Amino acid sequence: MSTIEFVGVSKTYPDGTRALQQLDLTIESGSCTVFVGPSGCGKTTAMRMINRMLEPSSGTVRLDGTDVSTVNPVRLRRGIGYVIQSGGLLPHRTVLDNIATVPVLSGESRPAARAAALRLLDRVGLDPTLAHRYPAQLSGGQQQRVGVARALAADPPVLLMDEPFSAVDPVVRDGLQAELQRLQAQLRKTIVFVTHDIDEAVRLGDRVAVFGRAGRLQQYDRPEQLLSAPATDFVAEFVGRDRGYRGLSFRSADAVPLHNVRTATPEELRGLRLDHGEWVLIIDELRRPRGWIDPTGVAAIRSGRSVAESSSAAGSLFPVGGDLRQALDAAVSSPSGIGVAVHDDGSVAGGIDPDEVVALLATQRHAEDRARNRRFFAESESGRSAGTAP
């Protein structure tokens, strides 16, 4: 168990800057909590109080019920991994020795720590051939993965991550986020994650704390609540205009109908007879989508153009079992207007009609409204009968 509590915590820096005001927050053991907010709103200040890199001006931070100010900082930090932007690696040590640093300092033998470090490399999705490189010989995304491996090396129950993925490009960031989700599903650490990026917060957080100006907590909630019911104008503005779209990622698309899609292999394209406006999905030998083609494309192929020149790239793909955001995005990004659903192995499962995705959303909302109404009337009914009880 590693519950973290902030009780009435404030921080004013010596120059008078109020970085945090009366923060009350409980972070549940084994959960990922994201601190998000604009620059300068006290996210990092709050996080650094957990491992005593900073002390509160007033209030208490507790880890498993113990006031951290009573725990020796070195001992405290043994149980708290820390990941920062760009990995924070030691430049003159190899990847393996960077990961093994803390275990060796804690008394583990170097060979044992290196062997464990090699296993961790695999765990964070890195090739073992990188083990003997120096940090400068790695890409930003690889450095970041090594940073995560290093923080995990001592197997701490708590992991603090301060904007760990903000220095890498969006594609690499997406991979790192997916990797962290996968790791967390196995490890169930208590993670506190700081970011500016609301998308990252909503994706990674079991709970999200939105900080506002002068370090005031605006809302602490599950991500879907944050998107559907922002507590203040500040939160509504911060979560942004796309919040309706983002909120779709918390809705199941299981009930979206999958339709048959007309498919063809590249070899079959030349002989296709298509109606005006009709699209065919090009698939490879494993039935994985490779692109779309319409009558103009088929004519181009017959006139000697290549398949690549004559077809349009496939849109985003909807993994069967995915959410409404993925379903709608697949449909909207597809040149044919038909979203492509795929099985785990990448093969085509069927086509999705965007109108039916929107209709499913409407059905889900209707059901929620009805349930809310029923609850409301049941509660007011029980309130009335309680009021009339003798």
Ligand SMILES: Nc1ncnc2c1ncn2[C@@H]1O[C@H](COP(=O)(O)OP(=O)(O)OP(=O)(O)O)[C@@H](O)[C@H]1O
């Ligand atoms: N040592 C310090 N002395 C004075 N003011 C500081 C100090 N460290 C931080 N601050 C100020 O405290 C406020 C909160 O800073 P903090 O780093 O916690 O914010 P943040 O939300 O993490 O911001 P960012 O996202 O930009 O990192 C800011 O106004 C910052 O300028």
